[in-house]
């Protein structure tokens with residue numbers, strides 16, 4: 631483990647062959663609380679170039695179990711496949727389960743959603759902001775790896791604003807749209823209408 635002059639420790643860089651391509655994995659750990667995050671990397675990053683990047687917030691239900699209630703798992707796989715085909719890029723996988731409220735609270739929010747609330751109302755009912763995430767650590771991970779400029783795979787304009795506030799230049803946004811299903815249609819609609827996510831074809835053209 632190497633100490634950095636930031637808030638994070640950086641671990642061993644190892645090769646990670648996967649179903650979706652050949653990557654390398656670097657673990658990170660926050661000094662303050664021991665929380666671990668992951669950088670999944672393809673290629674070498676030339677200083678001052680713009681790096682294809684996905685900042686992905688952990689979703690145990692979607693990423694691990696293939697839940698149909700959200701689009702997270704498919705977005706993660708799509709990002710891995712795209713980075714593999716480009717031959718260069720990074721996925722910053724952040725332990726920010728439930729938009730930063732943790733799994734226990736996310737399941738409380740899911741319960742409230744089963745009873746009729748939308749994803750925002752549920753968070754607010756539990757005393758949280760609709761999105762409790764902080765991108766400071768993601769920005770530090772990128773800078774430790776020498777990345778300052780990114781092409782970001784996201785549908786979420788707020789993510790761009792928050793990364794830029796933390797000193798990362800988002801040169802371009804690349805949409806990562808997964809077709810909806812009957813179980814996530816309402817959730818994705820709430821994200822589009824109330825959270826400003828750019829999810830429809832029409833908006834992509836603007």
Ligand SMILES: Nc1nc2c(ncn2[C@@H]2O[C@H](COP(=O)(O)OP(=O)(O)OP(=O)(O)O)[C@@H](O)[C@H]2O)c(=O)[nH]1
Pocket residue numbers: 685686687688689690700701702705726727728729730731736739740743749753783784785786789821827
């Ligand atoms: N609190 C809460 N969190 C959720 C819910 N559904 C998914 N999540 C979490 O939301 C996060 C993913 O956020 P999204 O808004 O889907 O996507 P995003 O990362 O902001 O935007 P993209 O880059 O476009 O994917 C993950 O941490 C999930 O665990 C929910 O109903 N309530």
Ligand SMILES: [Zn+2]
Pocket residue numbers: 689691692693700701702703
């Ligand atoms: Zn999810």
